[in-house]
Amino acid sequence: MNRLFWRFALLVVLAITLATCAIYFTFNRLFGDPLEEIARHQAAGQIFLLQQYIDKAPADEWLPRLNKVREVSEATLELQPLKDALAALPSSKRGQLLQGAVVIDVSGKGFYRRVDTTGARYIGSDDDVIHAQRLPIDIGQALGMEAIRFGVIALFLLVPIGWWSRRHWRGLLALSKVADDFGQGDLAARAEVRPASSIAPLAGRINDMAERIGSLMEARKHLLHSVSHELRTPIARLEFGLELLRERHADDDPALQKRIAAMETDVEELKTLVNELLGLTQLDQAQSMPRQSFALAPLLRECTPPAHLRHRFSASIAGDLGELQGDARLLARAVNNLLGNAAKYAEGRIVLSAARVGGAVRITVEDDGPGIPPEARERVFEPFYRLQREQDYSASGYGLGLSITAKAVELHGGAIAIDDSPLGGARFVITL
Structure with missing residues (x-):
């Protein structure tokens, strides 16, 4: 599955979860706890017996009827002092109990209710509470039903979203491939998407x-x-x-x-x-070049600046550079262009070095000339670009050598960068 779908799925599930919580707290505030209402509905039979059978008995028959219900009912009906019942209930429900209402205990699967509020059933009945326990209250079933409802809604939302996001993702992949092909030089690359696609205008x-x-x-x-x-x-x-x-x-x-x-x-x-x-x-x-294997160290040892400047030149070429797949002539031209560029500006030293760093080879050309300002280090690789300073006007050249070097390094799958040399001038670093 694509990342777009999983992001949508996460948002949908999160939205449904938040909506469920918001609905629960809203109903709880406006109409009471929904879970308590479910429990009251499940305990309706025992509440009916209490209100319509036991309470309808004359005063002298009330306790016998309660005992008869105890014998036939699976629930437990106990009498306990009012103060104990009040202590067991949260403060928000104590007022209901004092008024004689049936107070549901969801976690205890039971309910509380005063025998009466006037003491008419028997002496001291107004200080007693009927505590019903072991009622057929199953909140887990209700929550399971809500979970199933939640899952069905999520499924019916995610299926069309998955279908849509798959089509959308395939269109985005097509655009991405076109961008990659175009960036690699395939100027004929074009995006092909259906006219009805959501990204057709962008394509x-x-x-x-x-x-x-x-x-x-x-x-x-x-x-x-x-x-x-x-x-x-x-x-x-x-x-x-x-x-x-x-x-x-x-x-x-x-x-x-x-x-x-x-x-x-x-x-x-x-x-x-x-x-x-x-x-x-x-x-x-050139989109590619003929590739042959050649030893890198001997090729670099043959690269030198012009003959009249070789007294300024020094080289440090490691012997473990190994072999490279590419065009030896083209890579040698790139390095010689850098040496020639350094020769134009160097005052006394030109240094060529090469070493293996991890899985890459790093070739460095540096000099002790005026260097290249940081803001111009990207532009010097553009064709015909020359710095606006006296040294560049006095030096021969047309601003093409570094462009050729950058393109040659790119065709070999490498990169070239410029920074400051410890010698005081510019340092060109080729990483292959």
Whole structure:
């Protein structure tokens, strides 16, 4: 059974229980104790004998008739002093007894009543009380009937609630599956529920939202992919033109030679940007990747920052990292991107470390640079995002490296986080 039904069932049972208690206390206050009325009804035969047979006898016949009833009745009829009866009754019922009423004793399965209030039956009869015991009073039976009534009502309420909640729960599970599939990149996932379902309007809005988001994501991917491919043609033309210009005028003007070299550097930057855009687009479109088993420690030992910065670099790679199922080239690119990012900002130290922590592998890249402000640590993984500070404008790059790293780690089922390094800069932690 689903959780929705059990919650409804609990609420229904609780509501019926509270309603039963409220009804009992209301009736008790307005009309008297319902249990006492049940007991009075069950003891009606003995009360009838007392009032219509014993009490109707003349004064001199009253005690003989009482004795005759004692002989034939299964109940016990005893005479006891009024003060003893008053002591045995709660204060709320003593007044009734003094007035001559029949006072029911539910727990004792009996009743009390004064012989009379005038002393007319016999000498001192006004100071005596008839105490009837062992009467056929069975409150348990009455309570059992109430319990059966309670159960039948609860059953007739819970059956339609169970039927409705099951349909409702299945609809919610369908919506949940759509959300999971959509979150995992299946942009074609849609919720399918019956038009008469209570969540049909919600499912329709979710489908509309998914349609719009899917359209936007597809448009973004196509735009990046198209722009990246279209840029390659003019870049190739620029490279060809610069090569021709170098060959024809290389010896004529040193200044022109220097200018051509600068232009070639700009073209290389454009090529790098296009390649990173294509790489990011491919990762965005990838729902899975070819998985092969590879040793993690040797792969990490081969990851290093650019050659001119390796004198700042140190590594601590544990030997018990074991093997990982995934794309070794893609994971190496993610780590190298972090090392390259650290190389741009580090003042003197770059540290790569990896160790096994419980059932996971933790890879850490840290530096002694300016670090990353806490409020920007989530946004740095967005494409083209760069911090608004001098170090970021002076550092080369396009804000795509960390996006590629985050996507690569995600495809390996891992997570990446940023915090402060003991070295003073930023620390990137990959957990696989």
